[in-house]
Ligand code: 5GP
């Protein structure tokens with residue numbers, strides 16, 4: 689746990705969040721300011737500042753986190769299959785747009801008719 693880290697406080701239960709998944713290592717919850725119809729955040733419970741801070745020995749749990757994301761997407765309403773799908777984003781560092789310095793993956797999904805690239809061909 690890192691002091692003054694919002695996501696460590698959410699992992700510890702000190703700040704409430706709309707949790708959708710929890711196990712010994714990971715927690716997933718709804719983003720407080722969703723940027724898509726489905727917008728989840730997935731974090732490791734242990735404090736790691738960003739993807740720029742992971743080491744070779746972190747590979748196994750990072751791999752488990754990657755595999756977990758397809759389940760979180762489908763369990764939380766992302767449209768299945770190639771025509772559906774979801775987006776995974778890890779903003780890293782200030783120039784990478786990271787605001788909370790605790791490693792997290794955004795899972796973004798759901799129909800987005802305003803997104804021309806995702807819209808069916810006319
Ligand atoms: P970043 O820009 O660091 O990749 O994204 C941080 C995300 O965390 C933002 O999308 C923001 O809406 C979300 N966020 C910040 N504070 C809280 C909070 O207290 N609770 C929840 N659920 N999400 C938060």
Ligand code: ZN
Nearest residue numbers: 693696735790
């Ligand atoms: Zn933290």
